Amino acid sequence: MARRLRPVGLDFVETAPLPLVFAREVAASPEAVFHALAEDVSGWSEWFSAVTLARPTQDGAGREVRLRGGTRFEETVLAARAPEVYAYRVDVTNAPGVRALVEEWRLTPAEKGTRVQWTFAADGAVPFRLALKLGRAGLGRAFRDAVMALDRRLSSTHA
16 A cells, blocks of 8 residues: 655755665766666666666656565655756655655766765664665665666667
């Protein structure tokens, strides 16, 4: 059953009870990575294996995302500042136990491309927080694999 989450702002990335932060460098430019994240939303399923559907809504101010296993999200874009930051808040989800969730993708130039930092900032019931802490390594692997696949995709389209 879908539930509406607590509406939080971008500052939740700094204040969330459970912020999980992952980072990785890629060869692609910040502009190319930002384009893939913010402007080619429907392309997410091509490089993020957990995503089965992603599509912009509300003329790009929102997103609908579906994951393997049936989890669904309706989201509001909180920041789309090219090429540095792309962030969104989950407004409605069928995931149990979550109360608030913001994801922020921060891109900074690196010596050989871009440093991609993903913050998964969450709040939820105790069982949700415990599951997220236990699942941290898996979430980190999912991020690493997705960013590596995105980098391969971007290098093949710009080769």
